[in-house]
Each structure stands twice: as structure tokens, then as C-alpha cells.
Amino acid sequence: MKNITQTLIFFLLLILIWAGITGDLSFMGLHCTLWSPYVLPSPSLVAQYLWDNTVNGKLPLSMLITLRRLLIGYVIGLVIGVPLGMLAARFRMVRNTVGVLGLGFQGLPSVCWVPLACIWFGQTEAALLFVVIMGTLWSVLLSTENGIRNVPPIYARAARTMGSSPMHTLLFVTLPASAPFVVSGMKQGWAFAWRSLMAAEIYVSVISGFGIGQYLHYGRELQRMHQVVGVMFIIILVGLLADKLLFSPAEVWLHRRWGTARD
Amino acid sequence: MTDSATHPELHDFPTARLSVEHVTKTFTTQGGTVVALQDVSISIREGEFVCFVGPSGCGKSTLLNIIAGLEKPDSGKALINGSPITEPGRDRLVMFQEHALFPWLDVIGNVMFGLKQKPNLNNRERLEVAKYYLYLVKMDNFAHANIHELSGGMKQRVALARSLAPNPKILLMDEPFSALDAMTREQLYGDIQDIWQKRKKTIIFVTHNVREAVCLGDRVLLFTPHPGRIREEFKVPLPRPRNINDHDLADLSQRITAALKGYHQAGECD
Ligand SMILES: Nc1ncnc2c1ncn2[C@@H]1O[C@H](COP(=O)(O)OP(=O)(O)OP(=O)(O)O)[C@@H](O)[C@H]1O
Ligand SMILES: [Mg+2]
Numbered sequence A: 001m002k003n004i005t006q007t008l009i010f011f012l013l014l015i016l017i018w019a020g021i022t023g024d025l026s027f028m029g030l031h032c033t034l035w036s037p038y039v040l041p042s043p044s045l046v047a048q049y050l051w052d053n054t055v056n057g058k059l060p061l062s063m064l065i066t067l068r069r070l071l072i073g074y075v076i077g078l079v080i081g082v083p084l085g086m087l088a089a090r091f092r093m094v095r096n097t098v099g100v101l102g103l104g105f106q107g108l109p110s111v112c113w114v115p116l117a118c119i120w121f122g123q124t125e126a127a128l129l130f131v132v133i134m135g136t137l138w139s140v141l142l143s144t145e146n147g148i149r150n151v152p153p154i155y156a157r158a159a160r161t162m163g164s165s166p167m168h169t170l171l172f173v174t175l176p177a178s179a180p181f182v183v184s185g186m187k188q189g190w191a192f193a194w195r196s197l198m199a200a201e202i203y204v205s206v207i208s209g210f211g212i213g214q215y216l217h218y219g220r221e222l223q224r225m226h227q228v229v230g231v232m233f234i235i236i237l238v239g240l241l242a243d244k245l246l247f248s249p250a251e252v253w254l255h256r257r258w259g260t261a262r263d
Numbered sequence B: 001m002t003d004s005a006t007h008p009e010l011h012d013f014p015t016a017r018l019s020v021e022h023v024t025k026t027f028t029t030q031g032g033t034v035v036a037l038q039d040v041s042i043s044i045r046e047g048e049f050v051c052f053v054g055p056s057g058c059g060k061s062t063l064l065n066i067i068a069g070l071e072k073p074d075s076g077k078a079l080i081n082g083s084p085i086t087e088p089g090r091d092r093l094v095m096f097q098e099h100a101l102f103p104w105l106d107v108i109g110n111v112m113f114g115l116k117q118k119p120n121l122n123n124r125e126r127l128e129v130a131k132y133y134l135y136l137v138k139m140d141n142f143a144h145a146n147i148h149e150l151s152g153g154m155k156q157r158v159a160l161a162r163s164l165a166p167n168p169k170i171l172l173m174d175e176p177f178s179a180l181d182a183m184t185r186e187q188l189y190g191d192i193q194d195i196w197q198k199r200k201k202t203i204i205f206v207t208h209n210v211r212e213a214v215c216l217g218d219r220v221l222l223f224t225p226h227p228g229r230i231r232e233e234f235k236v237p238l239p240r241p242r243n244i245n246d247h248d249l250a251d252l253s254q255r256i257t258a259a260l261k262g263y264h265q266a267g268e269c270d
Helices: A002-021 A043-055 A058-090 A092-106 A110-121 A125-149 A153-161 A166-177 A179-203 A212-221 A225-258 B060-068 B107-116 B123-136 B152-164 B182-199 B210-216 B248-268
Strands: A022-027 A030-033 B018-029 B032-044 B049-053 B075-080 B092-095 B170-174 B202-207 B219-224 B229-235
Touching: A002 A022, A002 A030, A002 A043, A022 A043, A043 A058, A043 A225, A058 A092, A058 A125, A058 A166, A058 A179, A058 A212, A058 A225, A092 A125, A110 A125, A110 A179, A125 A179, A153 A166, A153 B092, A166 A179, A179 A212, A179 A225, A212 A225, B018 B060, B032 B060, B032 B075, B032 B229, B049 B060, B049 B210, B060 B092, B060 B170, B060 B202, B092 B152, B107 B123, B107 B152, B123 B152, B123 B182, B152 B182, B182 B210, B202 B210, B210 B219, B210 B248, B219 B248, B229 B248
Parallel strands: B049 B202, B049 B219, B092 B170, B170 B202
Antiparallel strands: A022 A030, B018 B032, B018 B075, B219 B229
């Protein structure tokens, strides 16, 4: 309870200051407007924008489009990344080839894929997905490999003496044993996927659907800064919600089971 | 859950005789070649409790791993009931020095792990069997505890239940109590003898502690290193259950310790 109160008070203060310097608050009939709304829109303008466009359904629709892209790309990234990571941990050959490739590509911000993606796939959903997958795949691959290589070999030995086949050992011993690493890799992969998708949507306009990032882009083009700030809010919100709803429960469970410290 | 658990699985007492014939095993590392075992032969009766003692590096764990099927000898062979051991199997379970319990499972989940590999049991029966063994090691009140919440001694109790649950013929214990304090160990000496008598297993127990070996074993085999060999064998004709503090143990313990020192001073150990 105390945590939530602290957080709430902090954010209320921030909004008050923001409202104070953008002319939303009046003090004895005086407004303080340090910046014009083109530079920094006031909270009321932003709130008005968010409200109107939620009610008329535009924002929810674009949210849906964006989240769909994010989820599909992320899941494909996981489905390729986790098994590749397992192979890289198991076979030196894979580690020396795909593993090194992953290390290289992980250091490449995924926006850098946008120009190529546009040429390969045109202004299509596929181009966006490709960028998201490139953002997810490598970090998931590397953390899975790292996780599996950190599993104490004694677990697999114990399992084998209990009659567990090599495949069973991989799926039911090595993989769960590496879960703390894999989950943190999945979380990092999610963060990368989200960033890459926003970058891609800002650069690439796709006729098949108008995503959140594209609203940000047009807000800038049309100098509608309240739109830009409103969309930024939404992007932050999605990030926070994903963390709280998807990853926090998994992490809490892991910490409780493994007994690793967390306050 | 009580002693009168009914499942037929619990009234089956498989044991096995074990023989090791002329086993040699060397390890080659950057530092050179180590002869971990040289021409080692032993034969162990059904239901016998045998202890391996000897200084560090004399091949005790290596021999245990060969019997477990986790390691292959360079020459010679290990046989269970006359048939050669080629790979790990449920009939020979190992209890390691480190507990090796799986932290992603709770206590009962760990005990169930080996049982799940066993065909011919449904899940309800597996649960019944798992609960029985937790009761046997006095951990039935902790079935749903997480592993990290247990003390070292409790972890080894759970590890013991996990090794017993699939009802192996042979239990291989590699210094299972060496990380525990004296009080906890004393309790476990009693419990392990009790369980051995109830479940009639063939047990091989590795230890550094001569008194522990005399307390538990029907027979104590003394190993010496470089190359790893079995040098002497001591029968322990004392009545059971034995207590580690019994005076009866002192005499034999002293003789074994003296033998160990003798080999040591002869420069055969380092
Ligand atoms: N995997 C391995 N690779 C290289 N050398 C090994 C390996 N396993 C064992 N050895 C060597 O073989 C010898 C016997 O080892 P082993 O572990 O069987 O000894 P031990 O009697 O169990 O010793 P301790 O009482 O310290 O556990 C040692 O010299 C050890 O260094
Ligand atoms: Mg050893």
C-alpha cells in the first residue's frame, strides 16, 4: 500500500508541475504559460485528445493492430530463438556459427533493419513483422543458450539415473533449470520487440493498418503535439502493463521457488 | 500415511547382487594421466550394506559412477545380477554429495520425478508411493515446501526419499551426509539403518569417515590412491541397530584408521 501511495503522489506532483507550466492551472486569474502548446501541450489538451479518440474508436483500433503485430512477431521470435538457443548450448558447431551471428546482430539496433525490410517486403505487414522478429530473436537465443549452459550438470546426471531419457531430460530438467535465465531473456526480447515495432511503424506506413506508431508519425507531420504526447503515453502504458501482467507473475513465481532474493 | 500403506509397489523388495570384475579406469587431462581405478574387483551380496572408505582421489566416486552407468570403465566390467551395466537405470539410484534436488519442483514434485518415469503406475498410485517415502524419511509434513526452504539435513532426507521412491535394487550413496552437522548425521545414521532394514536394499555408501563406515556397513572396503585400488576388507560383525557413539565401534574403527595411516606413511598416499 505504501509503495502505491508513494508512486501515486510522485506522479500527481509531476502532472501538477506540467499543468502549472503549460497554462492549465490559473492562480488568481493568472496563467503561467512557459511554452506554447506546439512545444509542450498541456495535460488537458492531451487528455482531451486521448478521450476523443478513444471514444470514437480510432485509438483502440490502432492499439489492436499494433498489439497484433507485436504478439505475432514476438511469438515467432520465441519459437525460433528458444530452440536455436538450446541447440547452440548443446552443439559447439551451432555456437560457433549461429551463436556468433546472434552476438553480432544483438548489438544492432533493430531500426537498422527497416531500410532492408522495406526493400525486401515493401510497405507490408511482413516488413514490420520482420523488424520485430529481428528485435526479439537474438536476445532470446543468447539468453537461452546462456541459461542452459549455466545449469549444473548434476541435475542431468540425477535425472538420467532416475530413468529419464535424453529428450525427457532436456525438456523436463535442463529447460526448467534454465528458466530464470530464459524468462529474463524473454523479458528483454519483449522490450526489444516493442521498441523495434515502434521504430518500424514510425518509418513505414502500411496500408493494411494504422498502428500506434503511425499516429505518432502523423502527429509530428501535422504538428499536433498533443497527439504525439498522447501516443507516447499509450506506448509507456503498454510497456508497463506488459511488465506487470506478463512478466512480473512469472518472476515472482521463480523467485519464490528458487528462493532468490527480491524485496 | 502410515507404515501400513497398502500399494503392492510398497510390498515389493527388489535387491540385487553386484559384481565388479577387473575394472580399470584412467583419466587424461592437461596435467597428465591419473589411474583412478586399477584392476578393481568386488562382489556384493543381495541386500548387503557396503561402505567404501579411503583418502581423497582414490577412485571411490569413479567406481560408484561406473556402477551407476554414468561412466564407462576402460577395461573390465560391472555386472548387476550377472548382466553387464552399460547405461544408467532405475534399478541403481544415486544419492549425490550435493543434494541435486530440482529447485523448480516442490518436495513432493521431486520425489515424484523418478516415479513418473515408471510405467505401470497411475498418478494416484505414484502420489501414494511418494507420500509413503516422505513419511519414511520423516518429511511428510513438508510435501509442498520449496527446496530452498529446507535445511541441509532436510534436503538430504528428501534426496533419500527421491532415490528410494522408484524402488531401486541398489542404492548408491556418495558421501551423502558429509556436509551436515554431527547431530543431524547421527539421526540419519539411525534412519538409514531403519530404512535399509524395512526396504531391504543393496547399499553402497561412500565416506571419508571411518567411524561412519563401521556404524553403517556389513563390510568396509579400504581404498588407496595412485593407482586407485582396494587394499583391505573389514567385516563388521556387530549387532544392529548401531549407534555411532557405541564403544563396540571403537576397536574396529581404530584398526581401519591404523591401516589407512600405514598405507599413508608407506608413501603410497599423498
Ligand atoms: N572427470 C574426470 N576427469 C579427470 N580426472 C578425473 C575425473 N574424475 C575423477 N578424476 C580423477 O580420478 C581420481 C579419482 O577420483 P574420484 O572422484 O573417484 O576420487 P574419490 O575417491 O571419490 O575422492 P573424494 O573422496 O575426494 O571424493 C582423482 O585423482 C581425480 O582427479
Ligand atoms: Mg568422491
